[in-house]
Amino acid sequence: MYDCKSCFVTILLTIDHLLQYRCMHHQIFTDMMVSNTYLHWNNKCAQVVVSDFGWVHVYPMIAKGEGHKALFLMFQYEGLPL
Secondary structure, three states: OOOOOHHHHHHHHHOOOOHOOOOEEOOEEEEEEEEEOHHHHOEEEEEEEEOOOEEEEEEEOOOOOHHHHHHHHHHHHHOOOO
16 A cells, blocks of 8 residues: 655655755756866866856866766755756
8 A cells, every 4th residue: 555644755855855955947957078188186077067048157077977076066056956
């Protein structure tokens, strides 16, 4: 038997966790740029985030595997896109 009450609690906890971030009411697009040479501070990659109204932000990364960290920083400092 399906317990709807536990499902509601799970959804509520998930939404509550996301409410700690500010909200951006714009569409955003993201892409990862990779270079063959090392850039400043030993960075070889960058996560580029742009919005539909021209906002651009670049997060430098050492490796491709740090993409989730760049998105976390964007959510933390700029807000969560809706």
